[in-house]
Amino acid sequence: MPAGRRAVLGLLAAAALLPCLSSADEEFHFKSWMLQYNRKYSLEEYYQRLQIFVANKRRIDRHNAGNHTFEMGLNQFSDMTFTEFRKTYLWSEPQNCSATKGNFLASSGPCPSAVDWRKKGNYVTPVKNQGACGSCWTFSTTGCLESAIAIATGKLLSLAEQQLVDCAQDFNNHGCSGGLPSQAFEYILYNKGLQGEDTYPYQAQNGTCKFQPEKAIAFVKDVVNITLYDEPGMVEAVGKHNPVSFAFEVTDDFLRYSKGIYSNPTCDKTPDKVNHAVLAVGYGEENGTPYWIVKNSWGPLWGMDGYFYIERGKNMCGLAACASYPVPQV
Secondary structure (H helix, E strand, C coil), rough: CCCCHHHHHHHHHHHCCCCCCCCHHHHHHHHHHHHHCCCCCCCEEEHHHHHHHHEEEEEEEEHHCCCCCCCECCCCCCCCCHHHHHHEEEEECCCHHHHHHCCCCCHHHHHHEEEHHHHCCCCCCCCCECCCCHHHHHHHHHHHHHHHHHHHHCCCCCEEEEHHHCCCCCHHHCHHCCCHHHHHHHHHHHHCCCCEEECCCCCCCCCCCCHHHHHEECEEEEECCCCCCHHHHHHHHHHHHHCEEEEEEEHHHHHEEEEECCCCCCCCCCCCCCEEEEEEEEEEEEEEEEEEECCCCCCCCEEEECCCEEEEECHHHHCCCCCCEEEEEC
């Protein structure tokens, strides 16, 4: 049999085996999603991605039919398995968060009952997109330093994640394979500066260090690490000082998050399991459930315009395992 005909028959057989695959309605949803996210596939990959998409959509529909504090939805990752996503977007190197020694000193007086730094002034940069690189730690770092400088000076900068990807390895960071904001702040302190996004643009891949000291625009005077599992300390830091970087464990259901207060009774809560770094820009409470307001680095089309809420007060998915923020030198 000619090779071409064998290939076509193989594809037809594969399509026939897809589990009650796609109803016409599900395939229509997939094609609409492909248009929305500008996806193009070979014929073989089309059937593979269709199968994954349908499985993800069915899981989303089952979740949303239940009683949960958050909703799931389709997004730019809906044609990926969680295994594929984890290899591309999350840390592949375990991070030693427990090595962080707490030096945050609590102050007297109550914290605000709710705060959102986005609404207090021009203190938070727009949501960025890390792309296919496990560099979330660099976006958590720049986002936190950008906000700290803006609160101190009134000037909102956009800082260079790529410099951290390329240059911070001596501080136990691993470029696209992971790192920690606390260690990145230390790098900026001892390196004597971080360039802006305009002079050191983001590439979403590992590169060689091209730091130019004369182009540095952001500087760190000190690094504040919040004691392991001290979530009230995080509340005080965000309520009284500025946004705070933290890490937590992303699992499959978080990938599908759409809106509401994320909560997961089965995720890990220890520092050795965290795999994603983000930025707490505020906190609040809804229907008796306290939550964090968190800026992600998966672009503005994910979640709630690039943000999510996550339950506060329970060290949800290890979010209180390694929180930190910089004191800017201004």
